[in-house]
Amino acid sequence: MKTFETFVLPRRARLHAWLVAPVAVFAALCLANPTVAAPAETGDSAASGNAGPTYRIEIHDFAFSPKELTVPIGTRIVWTNRDDEPHTIVSAAGAFKPSHALDTDDSYSAVLDKPGTYAYFCGIHPMMVGKITVR
Numbered sequence: 001m002k003t004f005e006t007f008v009l010p011r012r013a014r015l016h017a018w019l020v021a022p023v024a025v026f027a028a029l030c031l032a033n034p035t036v037a038a039p040a041e042t043g044d045s046a047a048s049g050n051a052g053p054t055y056r057i058e059i060h061d062f063a064f065s066p067k068e069l070t071v072p073i074g075t076r077i078v079w080t081n082r083d084d085e086p087h088t089i090v091s092a093a094g095a096f097k098p099s100h101a102l103d104t105d106d107s108y109s110a111v112l113d114k115p116g117t118y119a120y121f122c123g124i125h126p127m128m129v130g131k132i133t134v135r
């Protein structure tokens with residue numbers, strides 16, 4: 001069974017590569033001029049590049065819970081499969097990358113950084129649908 005970490009770490013590692021160079025330059029500038037305080041560079045929002053909140057959607061008995069959700073711009077949505085059956089998360093409009101098949105207790109996340117309505121479904125069981133409104 002894949003864990004949440006095996007999914008998240010490679011993504012973090014890629015993001016880390018994006019962040020390291022500018023952070024290193026900024027740190028060098030701060031060392032050269034000690035009156036400028038260095039920002040904290042640890043923590044989830046710094047590492048992921050999104051400062052928004054996190055909302056969780058669970059999959060129970062072939063249904064997303066909550067099925068509909070309204071969230072602020074920049075929210076990270078984390079879906080977790082609590083069924084014994086695999087499920088996937090697919091954006092109806094291709095607004096985010098489809099998930100792999102989630103095993104039991106496996107999670108998938110996407111950051112929704114544009115306002116609008118995001119309809120999604122399970123690619124294995126297309127009758128499983130959900131909707132997120134971002135504003």
Ligand SMILES: [Cu+2]
Nearest residue numbers: 087122124125
């Ligand atoms: Cu499914």
